[in-house]
Amino acid sequence: MDGFKKRLNASLQLKLSVALSLTILVVAAVAGVFSFVTAFKQAHELQDVTLQQVATLFDRQHLVPSLPQNDSLARRNYRETRVVVQFLSEGARAVGQGHMGAVLPLPLPLADGLQTVDVEGESFRVLVKTTPLGERIAVAQETDVRDDIAEISALRTLMPFLILVPVLLLLVTSLVRQMFRPIAALSAEVDRRAETALHPIMEDALPIEVLPFAGAINRLLGRVERSMQAQRRFVADAAHELRSPLTAMSLQAERLAETDMSDLAHERLTTLRCGIERSRSLLDQLLALAKAQTALDHPKSSVSIQNIYRRVLEDLMPLAEVKQIDVGIEGSNDAQVWVHEPDLMTLVKNLVDNAIRYTPAGGKVDLSVRTEGGHVVLQIRDSGPGIQITERERVFDPFYRTLGTDQMGSGLGLSIVKAIANRLGAEIQIGFADEEKQCGLCVDVRIQAIEPV
Ligand SMILES: Nc1ncnc2c1ncn2[C@@H]1O[C@H](COP(=O)(O)OP(=O)(O)OP(=O)(O)O)[C@@H](O)[C@H]1O
Ligand SMILES: [Mg+2]
Known part of the structure; x- marks a missing residue:
């Protein structure tokens, strides 16, 4: 009660x-x-x-x-x-x-x-x-x-009342529910939104009594959007500004390496160059994340997944060769998706980079694509340790890295992947490549297909 x-x-x-x-x-x-x-x-x-x-x-x-x-x-x-x-x-x-x-x-x-x-x-x-x-x-x-x-x-004479009253009660309840349906539909729409989708809520279908409230929410969304954009612009500008001095430092270190110096000095210089390289890669990832989180409408086109795979492998083959990882595309299936090409390229590159980086030397990385119920599913599997179920939510947080890895990284790769997936309306699923042994990472990226293939 x-x-x-x-x-x-x-x-x-x-x-x-x-x-x-x-x-x-x-x-x-x-x-x-x-x-x-x-x-x-x-x-x-x-x-x-x-x-x-x-x-x-x-x-x-x-x-x-x-x-x-x-x-x-x-x-x-x-x-x-x-x-x-x-x-x-x-x-x-x-x-x-x-x-x-x-x-x-x-x-x-x-x-x-x-x-x-x-x-x-x-x-x-x-x-x-x-x-x-x-x-x-x-x-x-x-x-x-x-x-x-x-x-x-x-x-x-009471019979009509006995029949009409329950009918009226049902009618009133259903009418009231119907009157509140636009508000329920609006809250469902807001719930479905990704955190970056800060566009105003539609006021057309709302009753006028709720309009002032919806207007206030829209003004708040506008303020949040502007403040987030300012924050991202600041991160992007800072990363951009830091790049030039880092490039200059990297060049100076390269030149310094060519001069005669003691073994100890050489060793210290190598550590310094490693640090500079790590900072450059962090700045690149920061810039990529800021770009992925900006809600700008980039031009879209029909993009072939096989083509993206080939270009990503061209970029990452040197890394795979150093680690003697057998990386390749499984099958000759291809599919087209309607996206901003550099976005998809960055997404796949981060996933394949992780697969190569976290798979022990001599391992295997497979890339494949299939179509499933109006969706194109990109799959990247590796024979590495995989990500434990308890860690799967957190690895998408910026700067989060799982313990026990000796690989260099900034912890931003999967955040970039998630931000791009949100922009593309894609769904990311991670699991084990080998469920029985609970090892190997298998990532599925599900994107709306542009036409039945
Ligand atoms: N294929 C994988 N196998 C095992 N662990 C992985 C794999 N991919 C990601 N991880 C784990 O998830 C963490 C987050 O990955 P993420 O790509 O976001 O960052 P990073 O690789 O450390 O840095 P960055 O990609 O920004 O250089 C990694 O530190 C790693 O521990
Ligand atoms: Mg990574």
């Missing part, structure tokens, strides 16, 4: 549904009571009219009420249809068809007109009429019977 109260306070939709339902129930109850009372009264009035009609009929036709021959027949008559008609006489004469076939011992004297009379503990509605010949006719009916009949006909 407490939970329901909490929800009722929190949910506008529930509040509206409950308020409307209660209003319907109260209106229906009041209308029901009114209709019942009116119908009950009307039924009694009709019954009085019937008594009057019976009395008039007897008077006009000069009928004589008679006692039934067969008493049991009278007993079999329906209780509801029983109306007693008898003459009233101021002495012993009170003849006619009485209650259950006998004359009713009506208390005398009775005035002309309608009245409710108690006869031997039972209540009767009696109409007394004096004919022009001076005879007095009494037409009577049991009050209980009249009430029963009136009650049944009054209850019948």
Whole structure:
């Protein structure tokens, strides 16, 4: 009950549904009571009219009420249809068809007109009429019977309410839900968004009551977008600015290496050159990440996956040869995707670079492509240690590197891959190349195909 109260306070939709339902129930109850009372009264009035009609009929036709021959027949008559008609006489004469076939011992004297009379503990509605010949006719009916009949006909007037109220309640609940559907659809759309998708929410389908709120959210999204862009621009500018002095340092170190120096100095210089190289690679990755996270609309074209694979392998073959890694493209399948080519190139290059870098010497790296239900799936598998299930979420975070690797790296490669995948609307799945032995990394990149291949 407490939970329901909490929800009722929190949910506008529930509040509206409950308020409307209660209003319907109260209106229906009041209308029901009114209709019942009116119908009950009307039924009694009709019954009085019937008594009057019976009395008039007897008077006009000069009928004589008679006692039934067969008493049991009278007993079999329906209780509801029983109306007693008898003459009233101021002495012993009170003849006619009485209650259950006998004359009713009506208390005398009775005035002309309608009245409710108690006869031997039972209540009767009696109409007394004096004919022009001076005879007095009494037409009577049991009050209980009249009430029963009136009650049944009054209850019948409640039937429309009993059917309409549940229908109305269902209708109101579904209408309220429908009214809130644009808001539910909007929140689902915002939930589906990637963190970089900061474009304004669509205000067209929203009710005007929610528009000020949607406007405020859009203004906030705009501010967040501008601040993130400024942050990325700063990172990109900083990385760019740092590149020139690093290149100059690298050239100076190269020149210094050509001069005569002691073995110790040579060793120190090699360490220094390694550091400079690592910094250059970090700056390149930072620039690539800043670029991947910028929501600029780059020109797209139809790109062949085999072509991308070949170009990436050309770039990374020297690294693979140094480590004696057997890297190659599996099968001759090709597929086309509609993307910004440099984006896809950077994505694949980072994945293949990882595969070669983290696979021990003498290992194997396979690249393949297949189409699956309207999607093109790029797969990069290696025979290295793979990434443990517990690490799989975190490896996409910037600067995160798993422990125990002796490879040089900045921890930005997979963040770049994720940022580009978000931009392309692609899905990344990582698993083991060999599920049984729990080793080797297998990365699937699922991209919308441009046409059924
Ligand atoms: N194929 C792989 N096999 C095993 N571990 C991997 C593989 N690819 C990535 N990893 C792990 O995930 C971590 C993050 O990879 P990521 O590419 O983001 O960074 P990095 O390779 O360390 O640096 P960068 O790519 O920026 O030079 C790596 O440090 C590595 O431990
Ligand atoms: Mg990497």
